Amino acid sequence: xxxxxxxxxxxxxxxxxxxxxxxxxxxxxxxxxxxxxxxxxxxxxxxxxxxxxxxxxxxxxxxxxxxxxxxxxxxxxxxxxxxxxxxxxxxxxxxxxxxxxxxxxxxxxxxxxxxxxxxxxxxxxxxxxxxxxxxxxxxxxxxxxxxxxxxxxxxxxxxxxxxxxxxxxxxxxxxxxxxxxxxxxxxxxxxxxxxxxxxxxxxxxxxxxxxxxxxxxxxxxxxxxxxxxxxxxxxxxxxxxxxxxxxxxxxxxxxxxxxxxxxxxxxxxxxxxxxxxxxxxxxxxxxxxxxxxxxxxxxxxxxxxxxxxxxxxxxxxxxxxxxxxxxxxxxxxxxxxxxxxxxxxxxxxxxxxxxxxxxxxxxxxxxxxxxxxxxxxxxxxxxxxxxxxxxxxxxxxxxxxxx
Amino acid sequence: xxxxxxxxxxxxxxxxxxxxxxxxxxxxxxxxxxxxxxxxxxxxxxxxxxxxxxxxxxxxxxxxxxxxxxxxxxxxxxxxxxxxxxxxxxxxxxxxxxxxxxxxxxxxxxxxxxxxxxxxxxxxxxxxxxxxxxxxxxxxxxxxxxxxxxxxxxxxxxxxxxxxxxxxxxxxxxxxxxxxxxxxxxxxxxxxxxxxxxxxxxxxxxxxxxxxxxxxxxxxxxxxxxxxxxxxxxxxxxxxxxxxxxxxxxxxxxxxxxxxxxxxxxxx
Numbered sequence: 001x002x003x004x005x006x007x008x009x010x011x012x013x014x015x016x017x018x019x020x021x022x023x024x025x026x027x028x029x030x031x032x033x034x035x036x037x038x039x040x041x042x043x044x045x046x047x048x049x050x051x052x053x054x055x056x057x058x059x060x061x062x063x064x065x066x067x068x069x070x071x072x073x074x075x076x077x078x079x080x081x082x083x084x085x086x087x088x089x090x091x092x093x094x095x096x097x098x099x100x101x102x103x104x105x106x107x108x109x110x111x112x113x114x115x116x117x118x119x120x121x122x123x124x125x126x127x128x129x130x131x132x133x134x135x136x137x138x139x140x141x142x143x144x145x146x147x148x149x150x151x152x153x154x155x156x157x158x159x160x161x162x163x164x165x166x167x168x169x170x171x172x173x174x175x176x177x178x179x180x181x182x183x184x185x186x187x188x189x190x191x192x193x194x195x196x197x198x199x200x201x202x203x204x205x206x207x208x209x210x211x212x213x214x215x216x217x218x219x220x221x222x223x224x225x226x227x228x229x230x231x232x233x234x235x236x237x238x239x240x241x242x243x244x245x246x247x248x249x250x251x252x253x254x255x256x257x258x259x260x261x262x263x264x265x266x267x268x269x270x271x272x273x274x275x276x277x278x279x280x281x282x283x284x285x286x287x288x289x290x291x292x293x294x295x296x297x298x299x300x301x302x303x304x305x306x307x308x309x310x311x312x313x314x315x316x317x318x319x320x321x322x323x324x325x326x327x328x329x330x331x332x333x334x335x336x337x338x339x340x341x342x343x344x345x346x347x348x349x350x351x352x353x354x355x356x357x358x359x360x361x362x363x364x365x366x367x368x369x370x371x372x373x374x375x376x377x378x379x380x381x382x383x384x385x386x387x388x389x390x391x392x393x394x395x396x397x398x399x400x401x402x403x
Numbered sequence: 404x405x406x407x408x409x410x411x412x413x414x415x416x417x418x419x420x421x422x423x424x425x426x427x428x429x430x431x432x433x434x435x436x437x438x439x440x441x442x443x444x445x446x447x448x449x450x451x452x453x454x455x456x457x458x459x460x461x462x463x464x465x466x467x468x469x470x471x472x473x474x475x476x477x478x479x480x481x482x483x484x485x486x487x488x489x490x491x492x493x494x495x496x497x498x499x500x501x502x503x504x505x506x507x508x509x510x511x512x513x514x515x516x517x518x519x520x521x522x523x524x525x526x527x528x529x530x531x532x533x534x535x536x537x538x539x540x541x542x543x544x545x546x547x548x549x550x551x552x553x554x555x556x557x558x559x560x561x562x563x564x565x566x567x568x569x570x571x572x573x574x575x576x577x578x579x580x581x582x583x584x585x586x587x588x589x590x591x592x593x594x595x596x597x598x599x600x601x602x603x604x605x606x607x608x609x610x611x612x613x614x615x616x617x618x619x620x621x622x623x624x625x626x627x628x629x630x631x632x633x634x635x636x637x638x639x640x641x642x643x644x645x646x647x648x649x650x651x652x653x654x655x656x657x658x659x660x661x662x663x664x665x666x667x668x669x670x671x
Contacts, residue, residue, distance in 0.1 A: 039509070167529075168527065168528065171522050171529035174519075177509070178505060178506075178511065178519070179500065179505045179519075182498060182500055182571075184473060185472045185473070185496070185498040186522060186523055187490070187523060229510065232510065233555040233557075234510055235510045235511050363591060363592075382560075384547045384550070384551070384592070384596075386592055386596060387590070387593075390592055
């Protein structure tokens with residue numbers, strides 16, 4: 001525990017501090033990039049890219065050893081993994097385009113075949129030169145124990161590059177994700193934009209191999225935006241919250257990993273980000289479970305308020321206990337059940353609102369099946385001014401016809 | 404018509420590049436698989452006109468619009484906007500897709516959607532200025548949605564969503580507006596609001612082309628009509644082209660004789 005706290009505070013020595021900072025930067029880049037993958041609903045394809053890196057790692061290792069170099073050279077492994085991920089993505093694209101197979105089937109096939117091939121290569125390496133391959137399996141689930149300065153610096157650099165690219169591209173990425181057909185007419189090619197997004201995913205994936213591992217990198221791309229979605233309805237804030245929560249999860253995860261070096265770092269980071277997801281799922285005011293419950297209670301309150309006020313307006317006796325309680329608490333009803341002045345005014349207002357809704361429902365067939373057009377909301381918060389003006393004109397015609 | 408005349412007419416159509424003509428379509432064919440969705444359609448839309456594209460379900464109305472804009476690939480033929488290919492005059496053309504084509508749970512507000520109409524003119528980092536926001540607000544004002552600028556788009560009714568899409572197109576300040584079913588499933592007040600905006604656009608000398616589904620309003624809303632059912636059946640002023648023979652040919656047995664007779668009554 002003390003080990004964890006001192007790692008959190010960057011007091012666990014040079015290497016642990018390096019790991020924590022590097023991981024946080026990776027989390028930032030992954031969360032920001034992942035937001036656009038999530039909005040474009042392409043989480044699966046990024047998982048295919050991640051799994052397709054494994055044969056590239058194996059082949060790069062074999063080639064580097066065969067050429068007499070160090071098989072674990074970081075840049076060699078990064079280049080190999082990126083190339084093999086690109087091949088994997090091209091195969092998915094080719095299968096989808098040239099056959100009638102849906103994309104998810106193509107992704108499933110490519111993901112498993114590439115991963116299987118990669119596992120075979122790792123086994124071959126184990127037989128080929130035992131001892132030297134130590135560390136390659138760290139790329140599966142992440143292992144930060146022996147991170148070098150060079151590696152942390154690479155992560156920082158690539159993190160900065162992807163942040164810059166997101167800043168340049170976020171507008172076109174947003175339009176393409178929201179309305180691809182419109183984006184195309186604006187001159188934002190959907191295909192090119194998707195390729196750029198995949199390029200960023202690839203960058204994050206190859207630098208994340210060492211920290212989170214290729215099996216779990218997709219979690220670091222997708223969980224932060226999903227977490228952020230509970231907190232906001234605005235895409236610019238979504239990107240920021242996702243990046244920060246990804247960075248935080250990776251930072252805390254790396255610190256925990258310093259305290260429990262035997263557990264793979266990737267697994268710890270993913271679990272930390274899941275905890276953040278669970279907290280958001282429960283507590284986020286906008287879309288969380290507790291928020292929804294409160295909204296439900298407020299809704300129930302509104303239903304009883306409307307019912308009670310309409311009964312008051314019609315001079316009916318109110319029996320429902322909850323309705324009585326709601327009206328009394330609002331000061332519309334005295335303890336003995338007699339309406340106050342405020343109560344009578346509110347009842348008249350409610351009656352007018354109800355009459356407007358009645359006309360709105362009759363005039364517009366569309367409203368009939370829309371749940372929001374229920375008479376519970378004040379009509380001017382739901383309809384535009386010209387719509388209300390038309391309804392009021394009809395209302396006064398009706399009143400004129402009666403009198 | 405003799406062979407010579409036929410060649411002369413087609414030669415004229417294909418050969419000329421008219422910068423005054425907002426949209427000229429020649430021999431446009433689109434196909435999903437082996438079955439053509441739009442087959443060899445030639446037509447041109449006149450400047451400052453309100454045009455309806457009319458035809459039964461699956462007749463290729465939306466596909467035609469998407470193909471001229473390059474959203475779906477053309478199998479053959481071409482479309483010239485103001486005498487130029489689309490790529491060189493993008494800024495003069497605004498498109499309003501079908502409302503149902505997007506996910507309305509997307510995390511943006513009404514004003515953000517309208518600002519998308521300005522994205523091509525934003526600076527390198529895509530930052531919006533006060534001027535951009537004021538312009539987007541003015542467009543919302545025109546469609547009667549100014550009070551809704553900060554709403555989440557998921558909270559809008561269908562008619563309000565359609566108004567927002569129109570406001571986004573208005574922000575582009577284009578000369579040609581292509582709208583895919585702008586009046587489908589909207590309430591009566593929204594239909595009036597949209598038609599009033601479209602008429603304003605026309606009176607400013609801009610051209611408006613709508614895929615339209617309601618035969619009863621074609622006469623009162625539009626100047627010209629393009630009747631298609633995969634092939635072009637007829638085009639031209641509503642008064643002459645929107646006749647019962649052409650309608651019968653477009654809709655086949657789907658439209659009864661009495662229905663057509665009703666449509667021929669002057670509107671109102």
